[in-house]
Amino acid sequence: MIKVNSLRVDYEELTAVRDLSFEVKEGQIYGLVGPNGAGKTTTIKALAGLLEPTYGEILINNIDPETHPREAQKYIGYMPDFAPVYNNLTAWEYLDVFAAAYLIEKKERPAKIKYWIDKVKLSEKAKVYIRELSRGMKQRLVLAKTLLPNPKVLLLDEPASGLDPIARKDLRDILKEISQDGKTIIISSHILSELSDFCNAVGIMEKGKMVVSGSLQEIRSRIKSKGLMIVRLAEHNEDQSLKLFNILNNSTQISGLQKISDIEIRASFLGDAKEAAWLLAQLVKQNILIAEFNVKQDNVEDIFFKIGAHEVS
Amino acid sequence: MLNLANNALFIRNWRERMRFSTVVSYLLILTLLIVIIIVNAQINYRYSEGGNIQGHSYPSYSQETHQPWYQKALIDLCALQAVVILLFGVFSGYKMAENDKINGTLDFHRSSPTPSYIQTIGIVFGSTVLEWVCFSAIFLVLICFSFIYKISILAILQFEVSLVFCAVFYHIFAVLIGITSNSHDNRRSTARAFILIYFVSMLFSSSNLSFLYHMTWIPPFEQLKLNIGENIANLNYRYGISSLQLYELKYMMFGFKVNSLILQIIVLIPMIALGFEGINRKITSSEHAIVTKGQSLMTLLFMLFMFLGSALSAVLLGIDTLNSQQYHSGFAGLNILPILIIALGILGSIIVTPTKLSFSKGLSKANKSGVIGINWEDEHSSNCYWLLMFCFISSVMFIFYGIIYKATLKETIISLIISLSYPVFFASIYEWFRFGKFYNKPIILFCIIFILWVIMPYLGSIIAPLFINMGYKNYFLAFSPFSGAVFAISAIQDKNFSIIETLPVLQVVIITTFAAWLLAYVRRMEITKDILGKKNISNIK
Numbered sequence: 001m002i003k004v005n006s007l008r009v010d011y012e013e014l015t016a017v018r019d020l021s022f023e024v025k026e027g028q029i030y031g032l033v034g035p036n037g038a039g040k041t042t043t044i045k046a047l048a049g050l051l052e053p054t055y056g057e058i059l060i061n062n063i064d065p066e067t068h069p070r071e072a073q074k075y076i077g078y079m080p081d082f083a084p085v086y087n088n089l090t091a092w093e094y095l096d097v098f099a100a101a102y103l104i105e106k107k108e109r110p111a112k113i114k115y116w117i118d119k120v121k122l123s124e125k126a127k128v129y130i131r132e133l134s135r136g137m138k139q140r141l142v143l144a145k146t147l148l149p150n151p152k153v154l155l156l157d158e159p160a161s162g163l164d165p166i167a168r169k170d171l172r173d174i175l176k177e178i179s180q181d182g183k184t185i186i187i188s189s190h191i192l193s194e195l196s197d198f199c200n201a202v203g204i205m206e207k208g209k210m211v212v213s214g215s216l217q218e219i220r221s222r223i224k225s226k227g228l229m230i231v232r233l234a235e236h237n238e239d240q241s242l243k244l245f246n247i248l249n250n251s252t253q254i255s256g257l258q259k260i261s262d263i264e265i266r267a268s269f270l271g272d273a274k275e276a277a278w279l280l281a282q283l284v285k286q287n288i289l290i291a292e293f294n295v296k297q298d299n300v301e302d303i304f305f306k307i308g309a310h311e312v313s
Numbered sequence: 314m315l316n317l318a319n320n321a322l323f324i325r326n327w328r329e330r331m332r333f334s335t336v337v338s339y340l341l342i343l344t345l346l347i348v349i350i351i352v353n354a355q356i357n358y359r360y361s362e363g364g365n366i367q368g369h370s371y372p373s374y375s376q377e378t379h380q381p382w383y384q385k386a387l388i389d390l391c392a393l394q395a396v397v398i399l400l401f402g403v404f405s406g407y408k409m410a411e412n413d414k415i416n417g418t419l420d421f422h423r424s425s426p427t428p429s430y431i432q433t434i435g436i437v438f439g440s441t442v443l444e445w446v447c448f449s450a451i452f453l454v455l456i457c458f459s460f461i462y463k464i465s466i467l468a469i470l471q472f473e474v475s476l477v478f479c480a481v482f483y484h485i486f487a488v489l490i491g492i493t494s495n496s497h498d499n500r501r502s503t504a505r506a507f508i509l510i511y512f513v514s515m516l517f518s519s520s521n522l523s524f525l526y527h528m529t530w531i532p533p534f535e536q537l538k539l540n541i542g543e544n545i546a547n548l549n550y551r552y553g554i555s556s557l558q559l560y561e562l563k564y565m566m567f568g569f570k571v572n573s574l575i576l577q578i579i580v581l582i583p584m585i586a587l588g589f590e591g592i593n594r595k596i597t598s599s600e601h602a603i604v605t606k607g608q609s610l611m612t613l614l615f616m617l618f619m620f621l622g623s624a625l626s627a628v629l630l631g632i633d634t635l636n637s638q639q640y641h642s643g644f645a646g647l648n649i650l651p652i653l654i655i656a657l658g659i660l661g662s663i664i665v666t667p668t669k670l671s672f673s674k675g676l677s678k679a680n681k682s683g684v685i686g687i688n689w690e691d692e693h694s695s696n697c698y699w700l701l702m703f704c705f706i707s708s709v710m711f712i713f714y715g716i717i718y719k720a721t722l723k724e725t726i727i728s729l730i731i732s733l734s735y736p737v738f739f740a741s742i743y744e745w746f747r748f749g750k751f752y753n754k755p756i757i758l759f760c761i762i763f764i765l766w767v768i769m770p771y772l773g774s775i776i777a778p779l780f781i782n783m784g785y786k787n788y789f790l791a792f793s794p795f796s797g798a799v800f801a802i803s804a805i806q807d808k809n810f811s812i813i814e815t816l817p818v819l820q821v822v823i824i825t826t827f828a829a830w831l832l833a834y835v836r837r838m839e840i841t842k843d844i845l846g847k848k849n850i851s852n853i854k
Contacts, residue, residue, distance in 0.1 A: 010670050012753060048424050052600050054670070055677045069597070070426050078424045084417035088329045097328070101321035101425035145421070 001026040001153060001184040002047065007056035009042050015208060016042040020056070022203050022213040024186060026152075029179050031195035032188035033304050034205035040188035041081060043205070044157045047186065048078040060153060077151035081158035083138040087131035091122055091141050094130060095148060102149035116144040120174060136167030143171070147178065154178075156187040172198070195300045202300055212303075217272060219303055226268040229254065229276070231283075232292035233263040240288045247282055269295050317439075322422060322432050326409055326439030336446065343447055346393060347454055354386035383462040384541055387455065391472055391537055394451040398480045399530055402444040403487040403510060409440035410491025419492065422596070429596040433589055436492070436596075441484050448480075468540030475533035475574050478581045482528070485588035486510060489603070492595050522623035522649075524616075526563045527573075527580040536573045558632055565626035566619070583615050602692045606665050606699045610706060613657055617710040620653065621717075628717055650714055651732040651801035654707045655794045658736020661703060662743055666696045669748045669840060676844040695837055696740050704733050720805045727815055728805035734822035735794040741829035748836045765825075766793040787814060791821035 002024040009017040017039040024030040032040045045051040047058055049065035049072060058065055065072035086094055092113060099109040117123050120140040125133060133141065143159065159175075160168045176198050179185060189195055195202070203213035212219055220227075231248070233240055244265060248254050253271035260266055269276065276295045283290055298306070317323045413419040413436065422432050438445070452473060459466045487510065518529035526532065564573055571579075591603040604612065667675065675693020679686060689698035708729055715725035739762075746758045773789025790796040800818045 010673075012668060012670055050420055050424060050599075052598060052674065054674050055681070070428065073424050073426050076424060078421070080417060080420070082417065084421060086325060086329065086416075086418060089325065093328050097321050097325045098421060098425070100319050100324055101422055101427050103426055106319065 001028075001061055002030075002186065003057070003059040004043075004047070005057040005059075007043070007046065007058065008054045009039075009046050009051055010054040015054075017046070018208040020205075020208070020210050022210055024184055024201065026184055027182045028201045028215075029185045029187065029199050031199035031202045031300055032186055032205060033195065033202055033300060034188075034190065036190055038205040039208040040190075040205055041157050042208075044078070044155045044186065044188055048076055048155050049073060050078070075152045076155060077146040077149065077153065078155045079142055079146040079157060079159055081161050083135070083142045085130045085138050085141065088129065090127050090129055091117065091133065091137075092126040094141060095145055098145045099148055104149060112148060116147055119147070119177075120144040121170065136163045136170075139163060139167070140171065140174075143174065152183060154183055154185040154187075156185065158189055159187065160189065199300060202303065204304055216297075216300070216303070220298055226255075226270055227295045227297040229267045229269040230292060230294045230296070231265045231267075231290065234289035234291040236262045237289075243286050244283065244288050247279070247286065247288075251279060253279075263291075317435070320431055320435040320439070321425070321427060322413075322435030323439035323442070324435075326435070327442055329409075330405070330443045331446075335443070339443060339447060340450060343397075343450060347390065347451070350389045350393060351386050354382045354389060357382065357385060381462075383458060383464070387458055387462075387464060387469075387541065388534075388538065390451060390455055390458070391469075391476075391534065394448055394455075395476060395530055395534070397451065398441075398444050398448045398476065399483055401447075402441045402480055403483050403507070405444060406437070406440045406484040406487035407491040407507075410436055410488040411494045414492045414494055419596070423599075429593050430589075432596050433592045436592065437481070437484055437488050437589075440488060441480075464541055468537060471540065471574050472533045472537040475536065475577055476530070478577055478585070479530050479533065482581050482585050482588070483510065483514075485585055485592065489588055489591050489595070492592060493603070521559055521562050521627075522620070523563050523566055523571075523576060523626065524580060524619040524623045527577045528584065532563070532573050532577055558630055562623075562627055562630055562632065565630070566622040568626050568629040580619065583612075587612055600671075602664060602667075604664060605690060605692055606694070606696075606702075607690045609661050609665055610699065610702050613661060613703065614706050616657065617653070617706065620650070621710060621713060624650070624714065625717055648802055648806070650711065651728060651805075652798045654711070654732045655735045655798055655801075658703055658707070658733070659739045659794070662696055662700070662736060662740030665692070665699050666740065666744050666747055667693050669752060672748060672837075672840060673844055676841060680845060695833075696744050697833070697837070700737055700740050703736065707733060715805065718805075724805045727819065728801045731797055731801040731804060731815070731818060731822055734826045735797055738822070738826045738829045739794075741826070741833040745829065745833040745836050748833070748840055766795070769793065770796050785817070787817040788821055791818040792825070797822065 004023070005021050007017055007020040008015065020039070020043060032043065034040050042051060046053050047060070047065070049069045052066065060072045061075050063072040063075070065076075086097070089097065095113045095117065096109060099113060100106075104112060114123075117126055120143055122137060122140055122144065125137060130138060130141065139159065143156075146154065146156075156175075160171050163171060175185070175187070179198055187195065187199070199216070201213075201215045202219060204211045212222065214222070229248075231244060233244065241262065245257065245259070248257055248265065248267055253275050254267045254269055256268045258266045271279075273295070276293075280290070280293050283293070317327075413422075423429075455469050455473075456466070458464060459469050490509070514529050517525040518531045520526050561570070564570055564576060566576060566579070587604065587608065590608065594601040594603065594605075671693050672687075672695065675687040675691055678693070679688075687694040711729045711732070712725060714720075715722070720728075742761065743758070746752060746761075751757050769792040770790045773786045776789070777786040787800075791800070797818065800815060804815050
């Protein structure tokens with residue numbers, strides 16, 4: 001759905017993005033991660049057609065936004081890191097203005113506005129002037145505006161910046177919900193825990209360059225990321241404990257076995273979910289009474305800290 | 314295209330500005346002002362007729378004795394209408410456009426599928442919608458006046474149409490300044506915009522040349538007064554030329570007397586189109602220059618052509634010749650043309666010269682698409698070819714002027730070389746600077762220009778008494794376009810102006826212009842070599 005090839009974006013004073021290439025498949029939720037100043041906002045603005053690249057190619061659904069901006073923009077919903085609003089309009093009026101901008105038929109507008117204003121939990125504030133809304137509400141309103149034309153591609157630049165924990169959770173829930181509609185989402189953030197829950201692909205940027213990009217599984221295997229396996233027996237039983245130790249010890253995907261207590265074993269796990277399920281089946285087959293079987297994979301935050309020096313451009 | 318009810322930017326402005334309470338309060342203030350104007354006109358009328366009201370003696374107003382009160386009220390109402398639509402309209406246009414730009418909401422419109430020209434219409438007419446409503450309300454009062462007091466409806470309609478064109482022209486430029494604003498200090502940027510718009514328009518309104526004069530709001534008033542029968546004989550009287558000749562000159566083009574409204578439309582429509590295109594380009598991409606190189610050249614051609622039309626009219630009226638007695642008439646194309654060419658050239662080069670980054674982008678793109686150089690018309694290209702075209706157009710027009718004023722070929726060529734050298738010098742030095750590593754320190758360029766244009770001529774005037782030969786002084790004066798324009802005018806007009814005086818000027822301008830051009834050329838080549846020499850352009854250090 002989105003292809004970026006050798007992208008370079010310069011400002012007068014600095015090169016914000018340099019030789020950037022990555023691909024986001026349809027339906028993927030792609031987290032663009034990096035420290036402040038890594039070039040995330042510039043990349044998203046270039047994807048939205050708001051910045052002219054110095055060099056390189058961007059394709060949104062095989063359309064180049066630089067040469068065919070109007071065609072490309074039919075697919076794009078863009079939300080910046082701050083909430084640009086018209087303070088002297090009401091929330092409903094604001095959405096109505098952008099419904100017109102997105103060429104939504106006049107008769108369809110009220111239903112669509114109502115749907116999205118309900119979705120972002122602002123129905124009670126529909127007739128309130130935007131200047132009277134809190135920052136979190138404004139952010140949700142801008143999200144509703146972004147979703148209004150039902151774009152196939154969402155470009156969200158730090159959507160939760162400045163939100164309180166409750167508003168952040170609400171936003172996360174909304175994004176999770178819309179991600180299930182098959183939308184392609186690029187979401188940038190430097191708050192890594194935000195992305196961990198729902199991103200299935202990630203690109204880590206540093207100094208305007210892409211350090212690593214791909215699905216979480218690909219990246220985990222590329223950086224030889226080990227998951228933490230925790231197995232807990234239902235009760236203390238020497239025989240079962242020995243069996244468990246032997247099975248785990250014989251597995252090629254497991255290393256660094258540690259006996260934490262008489263009933264708990266921890267180890268590093270290199271395999272994927274399928275291999276973990278197979279291992280569990282083996283344990284059950286041997287009549288070992290398992291109380292807990294947990295494989296904790298590296299999340300976005302863990303991967304980010306395992307990679308790179310985290311410098312800005 | 315004009316489906317304003319579905320135009321997002323129009324709807325936004327409409328909603329923000331047309332709240333019931335706002336409209337009612339505006340209309341109430343307007344009604345009060347209209348009442349004050351009518352009452353004031355009636356009182357003035359009584360003063361002039363009776364000379365005594367409520368037992369007091371007042372001096373009679375001789376100019377108003379022949380003017381009925383309703384005519385005075387009508388003119389004052391028209392003035393109110395002009396103030397509302399021009400002054401407040403420009404203010405609102407600028408303010409609303411600037412808000413959209415600074416708040417970042419314009420980016421949302423940019424990234425929407427609405428065509429940019431629809432957005433342009435929305436922002437221009439939406440931002441001034443309340444002023445247009447007030448304009449319409451006053452228009453209704455004027456129509457009622459015309460019916461009640463039997464004033465020619467055509468006179469009012471001509472004024473209205475003329476004012477509409479004028480207002481659209483000013484609104485477009487106010488919006489254009491608004492959406493190019495980068496300042497977060499609203500008060501300072503608003504003040505700057507106002508000073509710019511009103512300084513330029515006041516400057517033009519004092520001109521007697523029809524082309525410049527019809528870019529202002531004065532002609533509609535002059536025509537209105539004339540159409541309702543007011544005496545316009547007391548126009549400015551200056552330079553020993555009759556006021557009638559002055560008046561005629563303002564309404565002539567290529568020697569033909571043209572209806573004021575038509576002349577205004579001829580002058581304003583291309584300028585409105587240019588401003589509209591500027592907004593359109595800025596909405597499409599904030600990084601775009603306001604005009605393309607081709608558009609700037611077309612504008613130059615149009616301006617010089619219209620200027621030729623105005624100047625020719627002055628010649629045909631016999632108020633602009635090489636006759637030394639009328640040398641200071643102030644209308645002469647030959648007086649103004651060198652100044653106009655120098656000013657337009659410098660202004661144009663500021664608009665069309667790319668930055669190093671923009672030039673590099675253009676080269677990379679051209680390289681990507683398999684072309685070696687950038688198309689000269691592309692906004693990323695060097696100003697070099699633009700300058701060539703500028704010199705060509707200016708030369709053709711200059712030669713026309715030379716023929717009209719019966720100047721010799723030698724005089725024309727010397728004057729032309731001097732006039733063109735300053736824009737070429739400035740454009741080259743500007744490009745050299747913009748492509749260099751100190752491009753973000755404009756103070757350096759300012760210092761260079763200040764030394765050349767101010768300090769050097771000043772030194773010339775200091776050392777002048779030390780030399781009997783005035784030619785030495787001219788070497789210093791030649792650096793400045795201000796004194797250069799005087800030399801250019803003298804070279805073509807003053808028969809007593811000797812070649813000895815222009816020779817140092819010619820030597821200086823030719824050498825400095827060539828040196829500046831060479832500097833720009835070398836820097837251009839360095840960047841071209843750097844960009845095209847890299848295999849992976851995206852990764853240039």
